[in-house]
Amino acid sequence: MTKSKPRAEQKSSQLRARAEKQLAGDFQGGQIAPGEDVQKLIHELRVHQIELEIQNEELRETQAALEQSRDKYQELYDFAPVGYFCLDEKNLIRKVNLVGAELLGLERAFLIRQRFSRFIAPSSQDTFYFHRKKVLASKDKQVCELVLVNKDGTRFHAQLQTEAVVDDAPNSSHLRIAVMDITARARLEEELTAANLELEERVEVRTRELTKANLELREEIVLRRQIELELRKTEENYRIVVENANEGIIVTQDSEIKFSNSKFEDISGYTRKELASLPIVDFVHPDDAAMVMKYHTLAMREHVQPQAYNARVIDKAGQIRWLRNKGILIEWNDRPAILSFLDDITAQMHSEKVLKEIDEQLKNIFLESPIGIAVYDAHGLMYGVNKSYLTIYGMSDPTRILGTSLFDDPLLSSETKERLLAGNAIREEVVVDFPKSADGFMFDPTRAKELYLDVLITPLGMSMGDAVVGYMVQIQDITEEKGAQRSIHALSQQLIRAHEAERLMISRELHDRVGQDLSTLKIGLDSLRREHLIQSPVFLEKLTAFSNLTQQAIMVVRDLAYELRPPGLDQFGFVRAMTQYGKDFSEKTGLDVDMSFTGMEDSSLDFDAEINLYRLIQESLNNIYKHALARRVVVRMVASFPKIILRIEDDGLGFDPVQRMAGATAEKRMGLHSMRERATLLGGTMRIRSRLGKGTQILVELPHERKLHDSEKNSADR
Template identity: 25%
Template structure:
């Protein structure tokens, strides 16, 4: 054995070759040691001894080979037994440890030398020792492999060990137990955690306020109490086992077929693992509901199921629909409004911009939303406008602006700046600007005003014509009737007496004739029709006694005749103003100015009388006070073929004191 090195023990074939080589070398040496002169008997004896030696060496070689193979097997056994990843134990019928490997010693928490001859039950938790004893009894009674799972104590730490053992009988007819120890603490913890998780899931499943259903193969396999309440069922049997199409209308409100949509959502769920969608279905009582469905794949005991949560969103959906309808209505109002509408937040950024404003400013909504109003309209970027917006935000009062210009569409625009209030009335969230095109309205107002003026002029013209006709009729009646009678009476008296009477009655008769002629002239100045306005006004001034009121006349531009009714109106105005001066002014001098310039006619009558302190003015007749002439009357009008606006002046002027 000393001739073999350590490597030869691990390589039997190489050791055998080395032995044979040494045997051949020895045989050669022995053969050479016998001389040829040696007797034959001795040579045969030596050869026999050499042959016997060779046989002994060959046997020795076989023994060495067997020993090497046994050592190799032992090393393999050591590797398989001592260094195995699981624990191996050999127990006698009393449960005493006879042999164990390193892993078993590690599981028991001590070295092998100390564990030998100890009873394995010492390491079993007290509550499991009876079960361990039953396990040993089962091993003794049967040759069948027995298993159990026990709790072991190692250094005050619990381990869950799975034991598997068989009964064996040694060549000496000794019964032993071969055990396998496997640490299943991690699996046990995972199983326990899974059980806790499953219990928690079951609790959440049953107690959840949301309706929860478990689905397998598009059929409901379980549901909680909330799902029953949602569907209007009293027992699970009314819902469990039903297909997902149960109590679902054939078509969803969007128009899709429900069966096709179920398959579509299932495909999305398979692709994403979790899927959320809204679903329309009915309860057992026929009530329609909108549900929000959140479906997720889960694994329950190795089975792939769908965990679906149903939430009743019927009220929210109705509110959303109402909000959407209100939003569409608001957008429709904005887009179809005849007014331009701009909404701003508190920072002056544009949040709404309707189509009408797009026409006014020439900018689309997408370009301006989110922009500052002052950047869109640089002309508004002034301290006055910024102060105006700040005032609206602070005070919450509406502001109206007139004559706002725009770039693209010229015209007349009014702007109404209104504060936007939140749910709390005191909370002002922004400003709403309503821009209204007043161009057409102003045009219509102007046309209406002109129409009213035209109608008034026609009415006044008719009134004046009627008045003049009536005046003329009365004047003719006075002149041709009363005047002729008075004049006939005068002639009759003169004829009877043969001379003009000299008594007071005759003087009164002459005065009556003169007054009749004067009244007739004043009612219908025929001279106005015969000789024109200028001559008629001069005649009117001449009829005023010079001693009572000197009158100075100034005319310009009256060479061309005016429309008849205008001439009558001017004559009546001046006549009425003269009457007022004579009755109330107590003046010593008067001035008359009638000036025509282009299409304007101005009338001014001034006197140096006492005047008046009233600041009253009328639309067409004005009064002023100056140092030289205390009373001043005047009016002006535009010339037109119809009755002028100053035709109202006589009644206005006569109202002054």
């Protein structure tokens, strides 16, 4: 008050000075009215009037400036990026800007005198209560975060910056609140929290994995140390075994002895130092030196396992000993060598009693064996047969066949005879047709059926040298076995036909009933979704999901029906059906499938042959896709009388065919076995060629009967 009073007095004096100056201008040159008091009074009144007019003019200017300032403030207030609310002491909204009204989804006029807590979510009511209480108590700006609810019930996260404003009335104040929508930030914070939790879980899992791996590594280190210790023990055990073996053990390399055990020292009479680098020929009997060197050189040069043989050696004392040599090819100092196990058989070779007993036993075995046996001399002339041989052929008098030549036997092919002359053992199946046999004088002509024989022909004397001293023929009657095989073959064909019939029935059921029911279900779901009777978005979303799931089920059922029974095989024929399958398979798997069929239009395949070939190619493509990791598959089928040749090649990983077939049997996987069985049922063969990293080739050969054209049929009829 003390400061404002001098200012008011100063302003009043300035105003009076301006009024007097103006009044002096108005009366300049005029006459002064008589009467000093009256004149003075009039002067005061005129000055006061001018003062009032000047004050009025200043008030109007001030009001205009205030209105302009108020308009600018209102624009800033309404178009601020945050919502502003003014609340009275009863928590009622007194003022709100446009952004605040937009946040709550209501018109600004509707919000006036509405309780602000009405728009606060129940979960945040306590938060706002304590926030408001804190603002009123501290009189400072306070910040809090809570959840607000707009007109349509949508919740959003908001940040409130609140300060208390004191009114002119005593003990009265209102709240000024700035509201910012922080929903996006809250969502990001929630995602960040979830990501942090997930990261912590991953770190914890990874820590456990690393801890486990560390423990496993430690266990592996301990295990390796144990293995090294065991290896040392094993090496010591092997040394003990080798040194205490009952047979001589030597390692030969470059025709010299590189290692020998104690037993061989006893056999040879030489010390280990004397045997070191001793040439083999200096130890072997001169009559057997060439044979021993031949076996040794052949094994080293051809890298084949050496044959077992008997040879004579001369010990240090000059005594002749017979040794049985059984060798294997090994690596010694990173070079090929032969590890030989030598048995001293000197006593056996010189024991006549043992030889006679063995000879008698062999004779009894020969005569009483259930296997038919015939023996021939070095020229191939028969000089002995046993009872089983005669029984199998239905003969009673052996003299009718003794002296006949093995190489004149009409049942043996010329190729077989050449292999026998080369010293090779032969095993094959032959068929004797008694009614058509030219050797009726030799065989029983009353037998009216075919005889199937399993024949094994072995050259004799090859283990003792180069010359063949004779031949032994062993025969077994496998006629009943062949009959059983034919029966099994017929049953297998019936089983496959029944299997395909069952596939056809299941395929039709899937397509005609299950497929149609699923299609009807999908139509109903789509119709229900389009009728607009359901307003719930959640329910509509579920209907759409069920419709899509039903469509997927329809596609799966169609694919399964197609796999079970390819419809194109009946409608379009084998070539078109197979070509379409290759295209579909390529699109589904991404494999580059190249198929071509030559001469198949003139083939006379029945449906059994077509479906078996279809399944064979189908199984091959599935195996390649599952196991070969191939990029390209080539399928070639050529019909050229008298055979149909199917070749399937891929550029995949490859495998060992023998090992894979054995493993498939042990693991009860029937893929390759099923393919081979189908080829056999069609009277054909299947061969597999494969190498690791070089891909795989499957070659199937089937008998083919050429289809006669009309002109050929007419010619045949004439």
